Amino acid sequence: MSFPSTTEIYHVAKLARLTLTDAEVERLAPELASIIGVIDLLKEVDTKNVILTAQNTGLTNVLREDTLRSPSPSPDALLSCSPLPLVQHQIQTPSAHG
Amino acid sequence: MDNVCHGRVHTTMLSALTITEAHEKLRKKEISTEELVRACIDRIEAVDGILNAVVHRNFERAVEEAKMVDATGEFSSPLTGIPYLTKDVFCEEGVPTTACSNILRGKTYIPPFDSTTTKRLKTCGAISLGKVNTDEFTMGCSTETSCHGVTRNPWDTTRVAGGSSGGSAVAVSSNECLFALGTDTGGSIRQPAGFCGCTGLRPTYGRTSRYGVMSMASSLDTIGPLCKTVEDIAIVMEAISGKDPLDATTGNVPVPMYRQTLKSAMKGLRIGLPKEYFIDGMSDDVERAVREAANVFASLGAIVSEISLPMTKYGVATYYVLVPCEVSSNMARYDGIRYGHTVENPESLLDYYERVRSDGFGPEVKRRIMIGTFALSAGYYDAYYRQAQKVRILIARDFEEAFQKVDAIISPVSPTPAFTIGAHEGDPVAMYLEDIFMCPQPMAGIPALSLPCGFSKSGLPIGLQIMGPQWEDGRVLKIGHAFEQATEWHERKVAI
Numbered sequence: 001m002s003f004p005s006t007t008e009i010y011h012v013a014k015l016a017r018l019t020l021t022d023a024e025v026e027r028l029a030p031e032l033a034s035i036i037g038v039i040d041l042l043k044e045v046d047t048k049n050v051i052l053t054a055q056n057t058g059l060t061n062v063l064r065e066d067t068l069r070s071p072s073p074s075p076d077a078l079l080s081c082s083p084l085p086l087v088q089h090q091i092q093t094p095s096a097h098g
Numbered sequence: 099m100d101n102v103c104h105g106r107v108h109t110t111m112l113s114a115l116t117i118t119e120a121h122e123k124l125r126k127k128e129i130s131t132e133e134l135v136r137a138c139i140d141r142i143e144a145v146d147g148i149l150n151a152v153v154h155r156n157f158e159r160a161v162e163e164a165k166m167v168d169a170t171g172e173f174s175s176p177l178t179g180i181p182y183l184t185k186d187v188f189c190e191e192g193v194p195t196t197a198c199s200n201i202l203r204g205k206t207y208i209p210p211f212d213s214t215t216t217k218r219l220k221t222c223g224a225i226s227l228g229k230v231n232t233d234e235f236t237m238g239c240s241t242e243t244s245c246h247g248v249t250r251n252p253w254d255t256t257r258v259a260g261g262s263s264g265g266s267a268v269a270v271s272s273n274e275c276l277f278a279l280g281t282d283t284g285g286s287i288r289q290p291a292g293f294c295g296c297t298g299l300r301p302t303y304g305r306t307s308r309y310g311v312m313s314m315a316s317s318l319d320t321i322g323p324l325c326k327t328v329e330d331i332a333i334v335m336e337a338i339s340g341k342d343p344l345d346a347t348t349g350n351v352p353v354p355m356y357r358q359t360l361k362s363a364m365k366g367l368r369i370g371l372p373k374e375y376f377i378d379g380m381s382d383d384v385e386r387a388v389r390e391a392a393n394v395f396a397s398l399g400a401i402v403s404e405i406s407l408p409m410t411k412y413g414v415a416t417y418y419v420l421v422p423c424e425v426s427s428n429m430a431r432y433d434g435i436r437y438g439h440t441v442e443n444p445e446s447l448l449d450y451y452e453r454v455r456s457d458g459f460g461p462e463v464k465r466r467i468m469i470g471t472f473a474l475s476a477g478y479y480d481a482y483y484r485q486a487q488k489v490r491i492l493i494a495r496d497f498e499e500a501f502q503k504v505d506a507i508i509s510p511v512s513p514t515p516a517f518t519i520g521a522h523e524g525d526p527v528a529m530y531l532e533d534i535f536m537c538p539q540p541m542a543g544i545p546a547l548s549l550p551c552g553f554s555k556s557g558l559p560i561g562l563q564i565m566g567p568q569w570e571d572g573r574v575l576k577i578g579h580a581f582e583q584a585t586e587w588h589e590r591k592v593a594i
Contacts, residue, residue: 009468012472013468016468017433017451017455018459018464018468019452019453024461024464027461028465031524032472034526038527038530039473039486042415042482042486045412045485045489047488050492051491056542056543057349062347064343081437082435082437083434083439093435093450094449095447096448
């Protein structure tokens, strides 16, 4: 069985909030397998004594002063970017319950 | 450089000026800002039908701004009145910004705010001409994944411009503007600069603000300039660098006057040539050009020696775990609620999300979201994401140790000159390997400059990469400037 399997691809797509067509899955399967082949190279590196970090700036707890600022851009300017209808300064989304 | 025609400076040639040259002419009132802006507009109108670098034209506003600058007659900043183009991921108030993705074109996204970088340039009086092409959300090495189609290399229009800042590199090298902004996550400024024969800097991570720039991989993304000379890079960096309260990852490190240190001596400077950056299968032309560049540095008094960066071979693998993981998270915001594409008659909210995203994202974005979601999913997180974060530290350590022995490192930018359009279609791994020499530096957050160091037998530009320690962007620029003064590669002009 090839890795990742078709079932696994559909599962990952669901987690990623993507709907893939059968043709896309057929194309993606060998592509993902070859990419995973490349990243599997990392398994040979000895990292037992490496302490984990997710950044390289050395910065910690960067906070700004707790002072009030006027909102910029305005909430209405941001709302106007939405492709969905606006109702009382809120975006009307499709129902979460179907 | 001026082409005097019937007693007037020929406006088309004005767009070929460097920032330094143009500033001098503006200051002395030899040319007006409006003439300079119109020269760039004329050049875009003349050549962009072939090159496809400019995806949004902001010309009317640019001319209005130029008239306002001329009315004041003040050129206090070297960037006052200087026309530039911006990669289509920088938000500019009132200017369409789409990341060259259909997901932001459905209802074209027009940001109600400025990125910190464009805001800082606006404060200097620089004039934005519009937006240039990029791979979709900066994901690619060839500008082929853009929803606006491929940008063509001005040295050979059957070849790619590189990417993802391909539009920026083409706009600069074909004189559509005086400078351009790009972003570099794993080579996206350096590689197109190398392919197109201009100069580009990936600054130290945190040197420039990412606020208002659409993210791909937030822990690796950097903002930088593409210019015609290293001196111009220094000018733009002085304007756009520095701590930004709106980007918590910017460092509180003073911004040097980069131009003042450009001319310091090279004598005794230790330059390393890493043996791992000369690999089987690389072009003879590239190897020859970079080794000749090393000889140039030696002739200027630098001490050039071979060094080793043994973790280099893990750069691409580490990059293609960490980037897709961050992509899968960053792309989650494109759900059709706050901006962008929408669909009719969804059955539910979940159905809406899935249809918006499946319609809106192109194949490379979907591929990276899939890899990232897979690598972060239960059962694979430790093997891929966690392991890649640890290898990232080892790659950074490689550089730390190397910089104990040398002051700077030089290498090729890419293993080959620009490849043919479509050459890697259907083979994402071959495309990813194009970034082999540019993936390690982002892991360490160090600065790296790309500048022309020769041409292939078929006349394509070859890029030299100069790397320095974290926050030593000035040192990298100084070395690049010395090389530029000793050679003439940057003076070659495209025939188009």
